[in-house]
Amino acid sequence: MNQKLLKLENLIQFHTVCRQLHSLGQRRMLAQWRHGFSSYPVWTTQLYARPWQTDMLIGTGLSQCRLLVTKKEKKSWKFQLPATKSKKEVEVWIGITVEELARAMKKDIDCVYEALLNTAIDIDSLEADSRLDEVWIKEVIKKSGMKLKWSKLKQDKVKENKDAIRRPPADPALLTPRSPVVTIMGHVDHGKTTLLDKLRKTQVAAMEAGGITQHIGAFLVSLPSGEKITFLDTPGHAAFSAMRARGAQVTDIVVLVVAADDGVMKQTVESIQHAKDAQVPIVLAINKCDKPDADPEKVKKELLAYDVVCEDYGGDVQAVHVSALMGDNLMALAEATIALAEMLELKADPTGPVEGTVIESFTDKGRGPVTTAIIQRGTLRKGSILVAGKSWAKVRAMFDEHGKTISEAYPSMPVGIIGWRDLPSAGDEILEVESEPRAREVIDWRKFEQELEKNKDDLKIIEEKRKEHQEAHQKAREQYGTLNWKERSFKKYLERKEQRPLKAKKKAEGDSNVLPIIIKGDVDGSVEAILNIMDTYDASHECELELVHFGVGDISENDVNFAETFDGIIYGFNVNASNVIQQSAARKRVKIKLHKIIYRLIEDLQEELSSRLPCLVEEQPIGEASILATFSVTEGKKKIPVAGCRVQKGQLERQKKFKLIRNGHVIWKGSLTSLKHHKDDVSVIKTGMDCGLSLDEEKVEFKVGDEIVCYEEKEILAKTSWDPGF
Numbered sequence: 001m002n003q004k005l006l007k008l009e010n011l012i013q014f015h016t017v018c019r020q021l022h023s024l025g026q027r028r029m030l031a032q033w034r035h036g037f038s039s040y041p042v043w044t045t046q047l048y049a050r051p052w053q054t055d056m057l058i059g060t061g062l063s064q065c066r067l068l069v070t071k072k073e074k075k076s077w078k079f080q081l082p083a084t085k086s087k088k089e090v091e092v093w094i095g096i097t098v099e100e101l102a103r104a105m106k107k108d109i110d111c112v113y114e115a116l117l118n119t120a121i122d123i124d125s126l127e128a129d130s131r132l133d134e135v136w137i138k139e140v141i142k143k144s145g146m147k148l149k150w151s152k153l154k155q156d157k158v159k160e161n162k163d164a165i166r167r168p169p170a171d172p173a174l175l176t177p178r179s180p181v182v183t184i185m186g187h188v189d190h191g192k193t194t195l196l197d198k199l200r201k202t203q204v205a206a207m208e209a210g211g212i213t214q215h216i217g218a219f220l221v222s223l224p225s226g227e228k229i230t231f232l233d234t235p236g237h238a239a240f241s242a243m244r245a246r247g248a249q250v251t252d253i254v255v256l257v258v259a260a261d262d263g264v265m266k267q268t269v270e271s272i273q274h275a276k277d278a279q280v281p282i283v284l285a286i287n288k289c290d291k292p293d294a295d296p297e298k299v300k301k302e303l304l305a306y307d308v309v310c311e312d313y314g315g316d317v318q319a320v321h322v323s324a325l326m327g328d329n330l331m332a333l334a335e336a337t338i339a340l341a342e343m344l345e346l347k348a349d350p351t352g353p354v355e356g357t358v359i360e361s362f363t364d365k366g367r368g369p370v371t372t373a374i375i376q377r378g379t380l381r382k383g384s385i386l387v388a389g390k391s392w393a394k395v396r397a398m399f400d401e402h403g404k405t406i407s408e409a410y411p412s413m414p415v416g417i418i419g420w421r422d423l424p425s426a427g428d429e430i431l432e433v434e435s436e437p438r439a440r441e442v443i444d445w446r447k448f449e450q451e452l453e454k455n456k457d458d459l460k461i462i463e464e465k466r467k468e469h470q471e472a473h474q475k476a477r478e479q480y481g482t483l484n485w486k487e488r489s490f491k492k493y494l495e496r497k498e499q500r501p502l503k504a505k506k507k508a509e510g511d512s513n514v515l516p517i518i519i520k521g522d523v524d525g526s527v528e529a530i531l532n533i534m535d536t537y538d539a540s541h542e543c544e545l546e547l548v549h550f551g552v553g554d555i556s557e558n559d560v561n562f563a564e565t566f567d568g569i570i571y572g573f574n575v576n577a578s579n580v581i582q583q584s585a586a587r588k589r590v591k592i593k594l595h596k597i598i599y600r601l602i603e604d605l606q607e608e609l610s611s612r613l614p615c616l617v618e619e620q621p622i623g624e625a626s627i628l629a630t631f632s633v634t635e636g637k638k639k640i641p642v643a644g645c646r647v648q649k650g651q652l653e654r655q656k657k658f659k660l661i662r663n664g665h666v667i668w669k670g671s672l673t674s675l676k677h678h679k680d681d682v683s684v685i686k687t688g689m690d691c692g693l694s695l696d697e698e699k700v701e702f703k704v705g706d707e708i709v710c711y712e713e714k715e716i717l718a719k720t721s722w723d724p725g726f
């Protein structure tokens with residue numbers, strides 16, 4: 001009985017502590033308390049209810065103990081089982097947070113944690129703003145002796161959709177012809193940039209830094225006939241498919257560049273596939289026809305295998321032999337493009353609110369956020385109010401590809417737009433709305449929707465964690481299933497003892513061997529450049545580099561949330577993080593690293609990777625001695641080998657580590673059992689002095705001429721083996 005009272009006392013003490021603990025740190029203590037008590041039958045019974053009923057004797061004891069506790073509990077903790085008559089109703093909703101639930105119950109937040117103790121949920125990972133699953137909401141309410149009521153308000157509070165959307169298709173009578181929007185695609189080095197460059201008559205190719213194509217958006221080419229073609233200045237299918245992945249389809253025609261001396265290559269095939277997937281027709285530009293080994297016919301034949309059938313072969317794909325470098329036949333290519341556009345009967349409605357797509361976005365020091373866009377419907381004018389992604393603009397100014405201010409932009413026209421509040425992303429849909437308040441309303445709605453999505457994701461993560469814990473819990477139960485509580489407690493004690501250092505190491509390794517990162521850059525080109533460098537990462541065996549998110553624009557709350565979820569680091573190139581974002585990141589313990597030079601950013605990344613590697617242990621010599629004589633001393637019945645040495649360098653320190661070297665090979669490493677100068681035990685022997693020493697390994701025999709080295713081990717920081725090549 002006394003024992004039972006003692007257990008009861010412990011339980012009371014436990015509850016008192018529970019009620020006193022408030023902060024997260026204290027909550028962890030709470031969890032430790034729980035562990036501390038887990039060897040008491042009262043608690044272990046709650047944890048592992050069924051399997052131990054095999055042990056009848058203890059089972060009976062336990063049930064009595066439970067009975068006793070329950071009775072006492074009824075008296076002393078009325079808040080737990082308050083009413084038989086009318087239970088207090090608590091209004092809750094799906095996705096309620098820990099804090100909100102406590103508030104709804106009019107209880108301290110720790111009551112929620114307390115109710116979740118000894119359940120499969122990991123209370124250590126529960127923050128005040130963590131959302132609770134339905135099952136846990138019910139558990140808390142039940143354990144608190146209250147009655148659950150699903151909140152109508154929260155449940156039914158479906159916010160009215162305030163989003164802006166494209167208009168329905170225009171009345172055909174309003175449609176007027178528009179110029180084609182063209183993307184140039186093809187294999188690396190087949191001449192895309194040179195072709196664009198020649199078409200635009202600028203020197204982009206000559207200014208290319210490190211072989212990475214720089215781009216500013218789009219430009220217009222006017223033919224002598226007065227026809228116009230809009231070329232997207234984003235060569236390569238990566239940009240094309242990135243836009244498509246975001247749901248943006250701006251391209252009407254793909255000019256497929258194939259070098260006549262090289263033929264169809266991997267990215268030629270990928271480009272064809274992208275064009276087909278997007279159902280965009282192709283005009284073939286067989287480039288480098290100026291080269292002596294150019295073989296345009298071979299190119300056409302090779303393309304047959306990919307269902308690109310040129311007109312000569314009875315198909316409908318126009319092929320133009322060009323030399324981008326010499327500027328040969330480019331007009332024919334433009335005319336072929338126009339001919340195809342005519343067949344496509346490209347038309348748009350130039351009236352009414354504007355619709356378009358962001359091609360590029362970047363922050364300009366003087367002008368703020370700038371986008372290049374292709375207008376797809378309506379006519380854009382100064383003063384128009386636009387929304388794109390989660391940003392809006394009152395158009396302050398517009399400019400063309402030469403930087404010239406323009407007053408109107410029609411369908412298919414590329415246009416630079418100034419006046420954005422934030423930076424939209426490439427691929428974002430641009431829509432004109434009637435007023436600034438309406439733009440704000442749209443943005444608010446979109447942010448709200450994003451928050452909803454995030455909440456859904458959070459719930460998913462919580463659910464996954466819960467499942468994981470349940471499985472682990474189940475396994476633990478199976479493992480202890482046939483044991484009685486004494487055996488179980490002992491086993492757990494042994495395991496804890498064994499696992500404690502191991503677990504910590506395991507955790508440290510587990511945590512440090514993955515580096516999740518988020519990359520943000522000022523323009524697509526810079527993000528692409530960084531990602532290209534990251535493609536060279538080849539040190540996953542040391543630390544995995546996990547790119548969880550990337551994009552263009554300043555660091556946003558979304559990025560911080562991503563980083564928090566993945567425990568990652570945000571790297572920004574030529575972008576900003578506002579004070580609000582920095583504060584939020586600090587609160588969430590998210591590191592934001594901003595750089596203005598790509599190689600500095602990569603260096604920083606290398607340092608971060610290095611910091612996650614386990615330290616290397618380096619031996620630092622303290623002293624060296626040579627063995628001049630060997631003898632043995634008798635200690636009891638044992639004969640202990642002793643080496644007579646002279647210190648040649650540094651000093652020998654009794655407490656440090658030692659190694660024995662024979663003919664350049666280390667034959668022993670360990671500690672000394674004695675170090676004597678004449679007959680005195682000493683702790684240090686300096687250069688030039690003689691000494692006698694014995695090792696902790698008695699079987700090692702000394703030989704005259706052996707070397708004894710005294711050293712200490714120092715941990716040195718490891719460096720990542722990843723070499724990005726600059």
Ligand SMILES: Nc1nc2c(ncn2[C@@H]2O[C@H](COP(=O)(O)OP(=O)(O)OP(=O)(O)O)[C@@H](O)[C@H]2O)c(=O)[nH]1
Pocket residue numbers: 186187188189190191192193194195205211212213235236287288289290291322323324325326
């Ligand atoms: N002889 C000859 N060389 C060309 C022609 N067009 C491009 N080149 C050369 O081919 C090389 C690659 O040209 P780029 O225009 O950079 O090729 P790209 O397809 O844009 O390459 P990436 O941007 O790396 O995908 C350069 O050295 C050009 O000078 C051409 O018509 N004739």
